[in-house]
Amino acid sequence: MAARAWPGVIEHYRRLLPVSDATPRITLLEGNTPLIPSAHLAERLGPGVRLLFKYEGVNPTCSFKDRGMTMAVSKAVEEGATATICASTGNTSAAAAAYCARAGIQSVVLIPDGYVALGKLAQALAYGARTIAVDGDFDACLRLVREISDNYAVALVNSLNPFRIQGQKTAAFEVCDALGAPPEFHALPVGNAGNITSYWLGYCEYREQGVTDRLPHMLGFQAAGAAPIVTGGRVDKPETLATAIRIGNPARWEEASRAIEESAGRIEAVSDDEIVAAYRELSSVEGIFCEPASAASYAGLKKLAAEGFFGSRRCTVVATLTGHGLKDPDRAVATAAEPEQAPDDIDAIVEMLGLA
Amino acid sequence: MAARAWPGVIEHYRRLLPVSDATPRITLLEGNTPLIPSAHLAERLGPGVRLLFKYEGVNPTCSFKDRGMTMAVSKAVEEGATATICASTGNTSAAAAAYCARAGIQSVVLIPDGYVALGKLAQALAYGARTIAVDGDFDACLRLVREISDNYAVALVNSLNPFRIQGQKTAAFEVCDALGAPPEFHALPVGNAGNITSYWLGYCEYREQGVTDRLPHMLGFQAAGAAPIVTGGRVDKPETLATAIRIGNPARWEEASRAIEESAGRIEAVSDDEIVAAYRELSSVEGIFCEPASAASYAGLKKLAAEGFFGSRRCTVVATLTGHGLKDPDRAVATAAEPEQAPDDIDAIVEMLGLA
Numbered sequence: 001m002a003a004r005a006w007p008g009v010i011e012h013y014r015r016l017l018p019v020s021d022a023t024p025r026i027t028l029l030e031g032n033t034p035l036i037p038s039a040h041l042a043e044r045l046g047p048g049v050r051l052l053f054k055y056e057g058v059n060p061t062c063s064f065k066d067r068g069m070t071m072a073v074s075k076a077v078e079e080g081a082t083a084t085i086c087a088s089t090g091n092t093s094a095a096a097a098a099y100c101a102r103a104g105i106q107s108v109v110l111i112p113d114g115y116v117a118l119g120k121l122a123q124a125l126a127y128g129a130r131t132i133a134v135d136g137d138f139d140a141c142l143r144l145v146r147e148i149s150d151n152y153a154v155a156l157v158n159s160l161n162p163f164r165i166q167g168q169k170t171a172a173f174e175v176c177d178a179l180g181a182p183p184e185f186h187a188l189p190v191g192n193a194g195n196i197t198s199y200w201l202g203y204c205e206y207r208e209q210g211v212t213d214r215l216p217h218m219l220g221f222q223a224a225g226a227a228p229i230v231t232g233g234r235v236d237k238p239e240t241l242a243t244a245i246r247i248g249n250p251a252r253w254e255e256a257s258r259a260i261e262e263s264a265g266r267i268e269a270v271s272d273d274e275i276v277a278a279y280r281e282l283s284s285v286e287g288i289f290c291e292p293a294s295a296a297s298y299a300g301l302k303k304l305a306a307e308g309f310f311g312s313r314r315c316t317v318v319a320t321l322t323g324h325g326l327k328d329p330d331r332a333v334a335t336a337a338e339p340e341q342a343p344d345d346i347d348a349i350v351e352m353l354g355l356a
Numbered sequence: 357m358a359a360r361a362w363p364g365v366i367e368h369y370r371r372l373l374p375v376s377d378a379t380p381r382i383t384l385l386e387g388n389t390p391l392i393p394s395a396h397l398a399e400r401l402g403p404g405v406r407l408l409f410k411y412e413g414v415n416p417t418c419s420f421k422d423r424g425m426t427m428a429v430s431k432a433v434e435e436g437a438t439a440t441i442c443a444s445t446g447n448t449s450a451a452a453a454a455y456c457a458r459a460g461i462q463s464v465v466l467i468p469d470g471y472v473a474l475g476k477l478a479q480a481l482a483y484g485a486r487t488i489a490v491d492g493d494f495d496a497c498l499r500l501v502r503e504i505s506d507n508y509a510v511a512l513v514n515s516l517n518p519f520r521i522q523g524q525k526t527a528a529f530e531v532c533d534a535l536g537a538p539p540e541f542h543a544l545p546v547g548n549a550g551n552i553t554s555y556w557l558g559y560c561e562y563r564e565q566g567v568t569d570r571l572p573h574m575l576g577f578q579a580a581g582a583a584p585i586v587t588g589g590r591v592d593k594p595e596t597l598a599t600a601i602r603i604g605n606p607a608r609w610e611e612a613s614r615a616i617e618e619s620a621g622r623i624e625a626v627s628d629d630e631i632v633a634a635y636r637e638l639s640s641v642e643g644i645f646c647e648p649a650s651a652a653s654y655a656g657l658k659k660l661a662a663e664g665f666f667g668s669r670r671c672t673v674v675a676t677l678t679g680h681g682l683k684d685p686d687r688a689v690a691t692a693a694e695p696e697q698a699p700d701d702i703d704a705i706v707e708m709l710g711l712a
Contacts, residue, residue, distance in 0.1 A: 005391060005534035028643055029390030034416070035361060036385050039458055058414045060390070060644070062682055083709070102395055102643035108709060111695065118689055125692035126681060128640030132708065136700035147702050152711045178361035284484030287384055287458035288416070325482060326418055326682035333474055336481035339467065344492035346503050352488065353439070353464060355508045 006032040009067050009170040010074060016173070016205060017071065017166055026074040026103045030059045030066035031170055035178045035318070040285050042317075045301055046310035051317045052183070053282075053298075054175055057290055057324030061123065063244075064195060064322045065095035067171060068164030073099035075163045076155035083108055084157045085148055087141035089116045090244055091323055096157045097127035108154070110134050110141040119330070159192045159251040168195055172202025175318055182206070182216045184315035189296035189322055190220040190229065190267065191245030193256035199320070200259035216318075218265035220256060221300030223293075227269040229256060241272050241331065244293035244323060270299040278302060280335060282321070289325030289332075297321065362388040365423050365526040366430060372529070372561060373427065373522055382430040382459045386415045386422035387526055391534045391674070396641050398673075401657055402666035407673050408539070409638075409654075410531055413646055413680030417479065419600075420551060420678045421451035423527060424520030429455035431519045432511035439464055440513045441504055443497035445472045446600055447679055452513045453483035464510070466490050466497040475686070515548045515607035524551055528558025531674055538562070538572045540671035545652035545678055546576040546585065546623065547601030549612035555676070556615035572674075574621035576612060577656030579649075583625040585612060597628050597687065600649035600679060626655040634658060636691060638677070645681030645688075653677065 006012065008027030010019055035052045042051035056064035073096070076084055083106035086096050093109040100107035109124055113133035121131060134141050142158070149156035157164070176182050182203055188196045196218060206212045222230050226238030226246050235248035250256065260267050270278075275292055278299035283289040297319040304310070310317075325332060342349050350356045362368065364383030366375055391408050398407035412420035429452070432440055439462035442452050449465040456463035465480055469489035477487060490497050498514070505512035513520070532538050538559055544552045552574060562568045578586050582594030582602050591604035606612065616623050626634075631648055634655035639645040653675040660666070666673075681688060698705050706712050 006388075029392050029411075032362075032388070032390075034385030034388075036416075040460065055385075055416070058416060058418075060392075060411070060414060062414075062418075062680065098639075098643040098645070100643075101640055104396065106709075110705075113697065118692070118694070119685060121695065122685055122688040122692055123645065123682065126636075126639040126645050126688045127643060130709075131695040132698045132705060133695040134698050134700055134705075140700045144700070144702055144705060148706060148709075148711070152706065154709075154711065280482075283454075283482040284457055287454040287456075287483060289454070289479065289482050324418065324682065326479065326680065326685075329475060329478055329682075329685055332478040332482045336474070336478055338474070339477070339487040339489040341469065342488045342490050344490055344496045344500070346500055349466075349488060349490075349500060350504060350508065353462075353486075353504075353510075355504070355510065 008070060009167060010070055013170050013173055023078045024074055026077060026099055027070050028060035028066065028098060028102060030070055031174065033058055033174065035175060036288060038286060041281060045305040046312065048312050048314035049310050049317055051319065053288055054171060054318055054320045055288060056171065056320060056322050061094045061098045062324035062327055063091040063095065064168065064171065065091045068167040069095040069099045069157065071163040071167030072157045072161045073103050077103050077105065081105065081153050081155040083154045085145045085154050086158045087138065087145045088158065089120050091327065093129060094123040094127065097124040097129035101127045106130060108132065110145055112137050112141055159194050165194060165198045165201060168198030169202030169205065172199045173206060176206050176212050179316065182212050182214060183318040184216060185219055185317045186216045187219040187221065187297040187301050187317065187319040189245050189293050190222045190256060191247040191250065191293065193229065193250040193252035195322065196220050196259055197252040197255040200263065215263055218259050218263040219300060220260060220265065220267040221296040222269050223275060223296060224269040224271045229253060229267055230269045242275050242293035242296060244291060245296060268300055268303060270296055270303055274299040274303065276335065283325060288321065290321040291323040291325055291327040292331055294321040294323055364426060365523060366426055369526050369529055379434045380430055382433060382455055383426050384416035384422065384454060384458060386426055387530065389414055389530065391531060392644060394642060397637060401661040402668065404668050404670035405666050405673055407675065409644055410527060410674055410676045411644060412527065412676060412678050417450045417454045418680035418683055419447040419451065420524060420527065421447045424523040425451040425455045425513065427519040427523030428513045428517045429459050433459050433461065437461065437509050437511040439510045441501045441510045442514045443494065443501050444514065445476050447683065449485060450479040450483065453480040453485035457483045462486055464488065466501055468493050468497055515550050521550060521554045521557060524554030525558030525561065528555045529562060532562050532568050535672065538568050538570060539674040540572060541575055541673045542572045543575040543577065543653040543657050543673065543675040545601050545649050546578045546612060547603040547606065547649065549585065549606040549608035551678065552576050552615055553608040553611040556619065571619055574615050574619040575656060576616060576623040577652040578625050579631060579652060580625040580627045585609060585623055586625045598631050598649035598652060600647060601652060624656055624659060626652055626659055630655040630659065632691065639681060644677065646677040647679040647681055647683040648687055650677040650679055
């Protein structure tokens with residue numbers, strides 16, 4: 001029998017990535033994530049809607065950031081870095097720490113002192129990140145990581161790292177490879193806007209290469225309390241429970257706006273209530289547990305559907321779910337009902353369950 | 357371009373599973389999990405050891421249970437069940453709830469009242485399980501779920517469900533498909549012993565079918581405080597921090613013993629300290645974050661290696677990591693170091709990092 005196995009996104013898509021034989025493949029076999037057809041929710045959007053979820057929560061660190069980080073860390077190692085650095089408390093720091101462990105280099109994470117709960121950092125710490133609580137705010141941390149990476153052999157792996165976009169674009173390739181064509185619409189949560197930028201780049205490159213012959217409309221959804229692209233103005237104190245998209249001044253603002261414009265897409269805001277409702281529907285109706293920010297993509301689709309956006313048109317819609325629900329267990333607990341109580345008695349339980 | 361996408365374990369391996377065209381495919385596209393080559397730890401086992409990790413944490417509910425549950429719930433629906441029931445507080449209840457949500461049937465989970473923290477149940481609750489806290493102990497819950505499933509159209513999805521073994525055997529198929537042959541050794545954590553039973557069944561079936569031409573030696577590892585198969589006697593109060601294998605009287609004891617014997621394998625106990633050390637090494641050295649019970653497989657390999665088991669022999673060893681580290685965030689926090697403190701000053705941080 002012949003061996004065949006997914007080799008990770010760099011190796012699988014190497015012809016479309018800025019790598020050479022000299023680039024080490026620092027991989028945890030990220031990517032190749034499932035494109036799960038909606039079992040129940042598609043019909044709520046419209047009679048002709050075929051809806052699929054690109055479930056990025058089943059990457060090795062449980063978010064889409066792994067696609068970008070395999071590239072960022074591989075290039076850092078190629079360029080001789082002995083460490084990476086970032087200011088992040090969430091999915092970026094977890095992914096950076098995992099790939100640095102794999103590469104055998106140090107991962108440094110700067111956080112504002114007193115601002116971040118240890119639980120949020122637990123994953124990065126498990127992967128062996130060296131975490132430094134700085135006596136300053138988040139902007140101070142951002143300034144420090146830039147200065148350090150400018151002056152030492154330490155690679156910056158924040159959103160500004162261009163290789164992350166390159167790695168993340170592979171998700172668009174996978175969607176096309178799985179469907180045999182691009183969808184008509186692709187819905188995404190938008191925070192720093194790196195992911196919508198990446199998908200658009202991927203879709204455009206596949207068309208340029210002649211792999212596909214058209215492009216999707218990109219649909220971006222921000223949280224209402226952190227919607228600078230929607231409102232057209234930087235948000236100084238962004239507020240949303242969807243922490244992964246709580247960004248007031250997106251690093252890829254311009255690129256995201258261009259993706260929306262060039263694709264004849266839409267960018268809209270969804271409220272926290274709409275996000276939580278979508279989050280609960282995805283897990284309890286589809287059986288797909290994602291982090292709250294991920295649910296913004298489906299929340300946005302519901303909102304568009306309510307406005308008659310889909311009508312009776314036949315179309316394929318892909319919604320990216322960026323991270324796994326286990327990333328935010330506190331939200332799951334806060335949202336869950338308490339168990340019911342019952343005596344140790346079969347008749348009582350049978351009656352509770354309506355089986356009698 | 358032609359579409360190609362992983363269809364889930366039932367569809368992919370349907371010829372080797374007890375399904376027909378009449379069996380619905382209740383799937384979250386589980387399986388197809390990465391077989392990650394060790395980057396650093398293999399050499400600690402022996403100079404000729406090729407070590408790979410079958411990383412089951414990247415299944416949809418973040419554990420290997422999804423393989424069995426897609427089968428169990430699909431067969432339950434085929435047979436007309438309107439609900440499933442189990443007594444479980446961990447990975448089984450999460451997987452059951454997810455697949456029942458997908459199938460549009462009720463998932464019922466019985467737990468002993470006052471015994472289980474809400475955080476442990478959060479995932480099952482997110483998927484919409486109906487959770488009932490029974491005024492009794494775990495044995496009472498087990499008795500109730502059996503009685504209810506014997507008398508009503510409610511499918512029992514505890515370890516006794518035979519279809520779970522069928523679904524779980526697909527992991528062995530995937531290992532063979534990825535390597536082009538079975539490994540010489542396959543290491544697994546052993547709790548209820550369903551997984552070692554399943555892998556052995558899968559390896560044997562692939563050889564019977566002529567897909568492969570030999571079998572691996574099965575290496576099973578129990579936690580020292582919950583090691584009935586190793587000691588040869590039921591453990592009334594099993595104790596280990598590796599909760600997923602805290603079982604005193606395994607449901608598949610006999611089958612597991614047979615797998616060890618027929619494969620000329622080994623079953624050994626590892627201490628909680630050894631499990632935690634392995635857990636930390638896997639995440640901080642390999643970049644693979646698993647739940648503590650998962651690490652028993654690598655802890656056991658280290659123990660065998662220390663006894664000279666591998667010597668200088670050339671062999672391929674696969675270790676299954678059964679669940680993702682995010683399943684047990686409290687353990688990650690408990691194991692993690694606190695962040696270091698630093699002033700908002702580049703020189704100070706550069707010196708801390710040894711870059712100056």
